[in-house]
Amino acid sequence: MARVGIYGATGYTGFELIKLLVRHPDVEIAFATARSAAGQRLCDIFPTFIDQPLVSGDQVDLSGVDLIFTCLPHNTPDLIPIVRSALDAGVRVVDFSDTFRISDPARYAYWRKKEHPAPDLQLEAVYGLPERYREQIRNARLVANTGCYPLTVIFPLYPLVQAGLLADATVIADSKSGVSGAGRSLALKTHFGETHETFSAYNVGRTHRHIAEMEQETGLHLIFAPHLLPVYRGILSTIYVTLKPGVSHADVRAAYAIYANEPFIHLMPEGRLPELRHVAGTMDVAIGVQPVEPERGSYILVACVDNLVKGASGQAVQNMNLMLGFEETSGLR
Incomplete structure (x- = not known):
């Protein structure tokens, strides 16, 4: 059983992701963070019976975690430190933001009007489109989930x-x-x-x-x-x-x-x-x-x-399945 964590569990994509993960046969949720709702449970925030505790980012323990999902808004200041900490701990990452989707530094600078904040990670990240990059995703440490x-x-x-x-x-x-x-x-x-x-x-x-x-x-x-x-x-x-x-x-x-x-x-x-x-x-x-x-x-x-399933959270689970060696469609049908 793989253990996964979620940063940003109370956005629409974070909630959709939890709904997919709780029925996944090969995964258990190690933690789910929520900046403004830490100390509450998911069922306190959404109309759901999923009783997932919500913690703050500084309460996270990555020990024994296999993969994290970062469901954080674009340009969130703590995204890069979270990703680096996870990779340094041997934890793989599926990122929901557009921070790592553009692979070429010059193209990134043109569209975002600034240099990439972590060019080494930009070059390492694999674009999370399984239908094109299936084999690269299997071996990736960092996957940039598609828009x-x-x-x-x-x-x-x-x-x-x-x-x-x-x-x-x-x-x-x-x-x-x-x-x-x-x-x-x-x-x-x-x-x-x-x-x-x-x-x-x-x-x-x-x-x-x-x-x-x-x-x-x-x-x-x-x-x-x-x-x-x-x-x-x-x-x-x-x-x-x-x-x-x-x-x-x-x-x-x-x-x-x-x-x-x-x-x-x-x-x-x-x-x-x-x-x-x-x-x-x-x-x-x-x-x-x-x-x-x-x-x-x-x-x-x-x-x-x-947009919330194949366009975001379901796509992330498909990528996770490839990265962790599960059946690609597991938990998604």
Whole structure:
């Protein structure tokens, strides 16, 4: 039985992670931290019967712990010290923030407008996308769990890139996310009265922080338009692409055979497109391929994930399974 710890257990992703781990057959939770709720139990914070004690970070004992999850906000000052302490103690790490996702120092500096705070760890970290980096993740000490939006862009585009079918390296991705994607911290834009019965775009163009990893993993130039949906969970992305002359519809669908043996990725049947209900509460990724003007190479791709499961906590458990030598889908079906 592996022992794991969680830093930041009372955010949406931390709570989702605990719900997955308590039913995992090969794992027990050694500790779960909560900065403002230390001394309480998880069932005091969320409507749940999970009676997990919550401790402060300085109460953590890493003795006998195999792996930790750091479910902390971006730019949290104590993230790097926590990661270093764990690695020094021989404990492996799955990090939820975007601190280690961008592998190239120059790209990181360009997008974050500063140098990386731990360049040695940046270069060591493995991008936590099992469908591409399965073997590297197995051997990694530090895994950078993917962002949620990027999955709905990388998964539908990667097969077309690999098959050399795209005519244009500039791609428009129009994405919509439920409010849980913004996290649990109080913010006016995610109040019920601000999101109910409305629909809004934000950070449109080249400003969203997830663009860097989308481009890193696809090699494309992304124009990205994220939107806030008045729902709790789920992401749906609509992507507009132009294919090379002579590419047939059969060629397009054949490109997705790259995912034929992937347990969680599903290509929708001909003529059908995914919706959030296909993936809500699951690890599934649903991809639809729609010809628009195939004679001109115009296609629309649609992809959905649950941002809290495959887009965050479930993805982290999938990575943990690989790192600790468990069945990759253990605790996730």
